[in-house]
Amino acid sequence: MLTGDAVRWGAAVDRAYDCDAYTVDRSAPAAVVLPSTEQEVQAVVRWCVASRVPFTPRGAGTGLSGGAMPALGGVVISTKRLNRILEVDLPNQRLHAEAGVTNSALSKAVAHAGLHFAPDPSSQTVSTLGGNIAENSGGPHTLKYGVTAPHILTVRVVSPNGEMQEFGRRVVGGPGPAWERLVVGSEGLLGVVVSAWVHLTPVPKAVQTVLVALPTIRAASDAVASVIASGIVPAALEMMDRNILMALKVAFGLEFPADTAALLLLECDGEPKQVEEDFARMLAILKGFAPLELRVASDEAERKSLWTARKKGIGAMGRLAPTIVTHDGVIPPSTLPDMLEFVYAVAAREGIGVANLFHAGDGNLHPCFYFDDRDPKQVESVVRAGEEIMRKCLELGGSLTGEHGIGVEKVGLMHAMFGPEDMALQRRVKELFNPDTLCNPCKLIPDQKGCVEHMVRWRGVAT
Amino acid sequence: MLETLGAKLKPGGAWQAFGTVDEACWDSSPPQPVVSKDDFIVTVSAGMRLDDLQAHLEPFGLALPFVPIVPSPGRRLGEWIGQNVPHQLEGTFRSWRDWVLGGTMLLSDGSVARSGARVTKSVAGFDAHQLPIGTHGTLVVPVELHLRVVAASRVAWPAPVQHSGPFWIQRVLRTDFEAACQQSGLLWSDPETATCALSQRPGFCPEHSWWMDERGVGPLSPLQRETWLRAKAQFDPDGRLAGVPE
Numbered sequence: 001m002l003t004g005d006a007v008r009w010g011a012a013v014d015r016a017y018d019c020d021a022y023t024v025d026r027s028a029p030a031a032v033v034l035p036s037t038e039q040e041v042q043a044v045v046r047w048c049v050a051s052r053v054p055f056t057p058r059g060a061g062t063g064l065s066g067g068a069m070p071a072l073g074g075v076v077i078s079t080k081r082l083n084r085i086l087e088v089d090l091p092n093q094r095l096h097a098e099a100g101v102t103n104s105a106l107s108k109a110v111a112h113a114g115l116h117f118a119p120d121p122s123s124q125t126v127s128t129l130g131g132n133i134a135e136n137s138g139g140p141h142t143l144k145y146g147v148t149a150p151h152i153l154t155v156r157v158v159s160p161n162g163e164m165q166e167f168g169r170r171v172v173g174g175p176g177p178a179w180e181r182l183v184v185g186s187e188g189l190l191g192v193v194v195s196a197w198v199h200l201t202p203v204p205k206a207v208q209t210v211l212v213a214l215p216t217i218r219a220a221s222d223a224v225a226s227v228i229a230s231g232i233v234p235a236a237l238e239m240m241d242r243n244i245l246m247a248l249k250v251a252f253g254l255e256f257p258a259d260t261a262a263l264l265l266l267e268c269d270g271e272p273k274q275v276e277e278d279f280a281r282m283l284a285i286l287k288g289f290a291p292l293e294l295r296v297a298s299d300e301a302e303r304k305s306l307w308t309a310r311k312k313g314i315g316a317m318g319r320l321a322p323t324i325v326t327h328d329g330v331i332p333p334s335t336l337p338d339m340l341e342f343v344y345a346v347a348a349r350e351g352i353g354v355a356n357l358f359h360a361g362d363g364n365l366h367p368c369f370y371f372d373d374r375d376p377k378q379v380e381s382v383v384r385a386g387e388e389i390m391r392k393c394l395e396l397g398g399s400l401t402g403e404h405g406i407g408v409e410k411v412g413l414m415h416a417m418f419g420p421e422d423m424a425l426q427r428r429v430k431e432l433f434n435p436d437t438l439c440n441p442c443k444l445i446p447d448q449k450g451c452v453e454h455m456v457r458w459r460g461v462a463t
Numbered sequence: 464m465l466e467t468l469g470a471k472l473k474p475g476g477a478w479q480a481f482g483t484v485d486e487a488c489w490d491s492s493p494p495q496p497v498v499s500k501d502d503f504i505v506t507v508s509a510g511m512r513l514d515d516l517q518a519h520l521e522p523f524g525l526a527l528p529f530v531p532i533v534p535s536p537g538r539r540l541g542e543w544i545g546q547n548v549p550h551q552l553e554g555t556f557r558s559w560r561d562w563v564l565g566g567t568m569l570l571s572d573g574s575v576a577r578s579g580a581r582v583t584k585s586v587a588g589f590d591a592h593q594l595p596i597g598t599h600g601t602l603v604v605p606v607e608l609h610l611r612v613v614a615a616s617r618v619a620w621p622a623p624v625q626h627s628g629p630f631w632i633q634r635v636l637r638t639d640f641e642a643a644c645q646q647s648g649l650l651w652s653d654p655e656t657a658t659c660a661l662s663q664r665p666g667f668c669p670e671h672s673w674w675m676d677e678r679g680v681g682p683l684s685p686l687q688r689e690t691w692l693r694a695k696a697q698f699d700p701d702g703r704l705a706g707v708p709e
Binding site: 091092093135136138142146147149150165166167169170171172173174175176177178179181182184185186190225228229231233330331332333334359362363364397398399400401402403404405406410414417418419421422424425426428429430431432444 | 499500501504524547549553557558560561570574575576577578582583584585587588589591593594596597598613614616617634635636637638657671672673675679681683684686687688690691693694698
């Protein structure tokens with residue numbers, strides 16, 4: 001089946017694969033396999049099914065909810081070696097790639113033709129197409145272009161029982177059910193994605209970007225709500241708070257006006273005339289909030305410079321504490337002003353640091369807690385604060401997650417968002433594709449057989 | 464609860480989701496939509512007529528950017544969703560699969576379940592609210608929908624195509640679009656989505672293309688159909704809902 005360096009185990013492997021980018025919960029695999037072909041993936045899945053061994057698909061391991069953690073041990077199936085772009089069809093604006101191709105490589109492959117793959121998670125230089133599909137990844141430009149799902153034409157998967165299946169059509173839409181729309185965002189529970197046809201989007205003809213420094217969080221969040229309520233659909237509307245700016249200054253020497261409480265990064269793109277109109281309206285709205293500075297990009301180089309703060313924000317957080325955990329919740333944008341005040345109040349009460357860098361335009365919060373995970377009390381505080389914030393999101397009519405997924409991180413909170421009949425429907429969807437318990441167990445659906453007793457163990461090894 | 468959501472059980476105990484307007488299961492006077500103007504979301508009964516929803520959204524400066532290729536007055540949202548036929552603004556605004564953010568569904572065992580959320584971005588759980596889209600009421604019955612809407616000022620409303628009688632909708636690759644438009648009986652075409660409407664069944668069917676009739680019924684791949692039948696057995700084991708189209 002697989003031999004040589006395609007099968008790995010041992011202490012180093014345990015440490016490298018016992019979690020993804022959600023590091024609070026950990027569980028080591030028995031082995032990691034790195035198949036290079038879809039046939040090898042299929043052979044591994046079939047072996048696991050025949051041997052009753054759990055298996056967990058994994059892309060680049062950049063997931064933020066523990067979706068790629070091998071919760072019950074078993075085999076981790078890494079798709080990193082499924083890294084070929086199989087076909088590019090420029091006239092029809094589509095591309096066929098294997099699951100392990102990175103998000104940014106997709107766009108690079110077609111940039112010369114003025115096309116790109118629109119979903120742009122912050123992890124895009126390393127996160128993979130398969131991982132993006134599993135998590136239905138978003139990103140800063142999701143506000144206008146949507147998350148991953150509408151950009152996927154077909155998904156080819158090895159089903160949880162080892163069958164090779166391809167859902168969807170190579171032309172958008174069509175009669176009947178779209179099973180691929182259930183596979184996208186299913187967090188690796190409905191099969192192992194091995195390749196996909198994706199829809200490509202033309203690079204916009206015109207782009208206008210502005211970075212705005214505001215004196216209070218309230219002013220910044222009110223400005224976001226006003227822009228969205230105006231009916232303008234910016235390509236991106238991102239927000240960064242004072243703590244992010246502090247980290248950026250320490251890590252990269254980036255300077256912002258004194259007394260800045262929050263930065264907003266806004267971008268309009270599309271047809272030149274529409275962009276010009278929308279951008280002018282947007283600037284007029286922003287000026288009404290007495291900005292400390294309003295920096296408009298005059299060319300592409302300056303645009304990239306304005307994006308630097310946003311792109312480097314999470315990386316800079318490493319300067320503030322040994323560990324960061326980025327939460328992910330969604331609220332209606334109109335409730336943003338009150339919600340942010342709540343986030344700061346919870347963090348203050350728990351005695352932990354929090355910074356906010358998030359997709360403000362679609363209400364997708366990312367409270368980023370910084371702490372030391374060697375201290376169990378701090379870990380408990382972070383978990384407790386995260387849960388409280390998620391419950392507030394639900395109270396405001398929002399969601400537990402906008403782009404990171406449920407994974408193991410929020411599996412216990414699913415009951416807070418969904419009632420028993422809702423969860424029964426979720427279980428039926430799982431059973432339609434994955435009636436067994438081997439494919440990525442313990443994720444998304446709470447109280448799965450054999451999982452509850454392990455939850456303590458995952459948390460217990462967070463050292 | 465179902466009554467307040469606008470759903471009714473048909474005499475005889477079967478949930479009849481689709482058919483003619485007279486046979487539809489939804490109450491003819493569903494609850495008023497709940498509009499969140501600043502968030503561009505409306506929560507609405509699936510039994511509401513499309514025209515009524517547009518009229519309700521108008522004072523808020525909002526619209527559902529949906530223009531049928533051929534007008535079909537009086538049709539309810541649940542029917543449009545079940546058939547999931549392309550529309551004239553799809554190239555700019557996409558369609559139901561991206562507009563239905565979540566909602567409440569009636570299952571064949573009488574239970575009522577929610578999926579998704581009332582926000583534009585949520586990945587909490589499987590997207591079970593995709594189940595009613597394009598499945599003709601065979602798996603679940605949509606009862607209440609959270610829909611993403613847009614500022615009405617952004618919509619340029621095209622004229623509907625005047626046509627009576629059956630028609631077919633075909634989508635092809637862009638490279639096949641010109642050839643598709645050469646077919647006889649062309650009623651409408653959209654280069655943006657490489658879609659055309661025809662007064663007769665398409666005779667030109669390249670490998671990567673699809674067609675459907677005006678009810679949203681067309682050829683399926685063996686896997687798509689086989690999975691639909693398995694889903695039917697899973698979600699409606701007693702056959703109380705509509706049957707999977709042949």
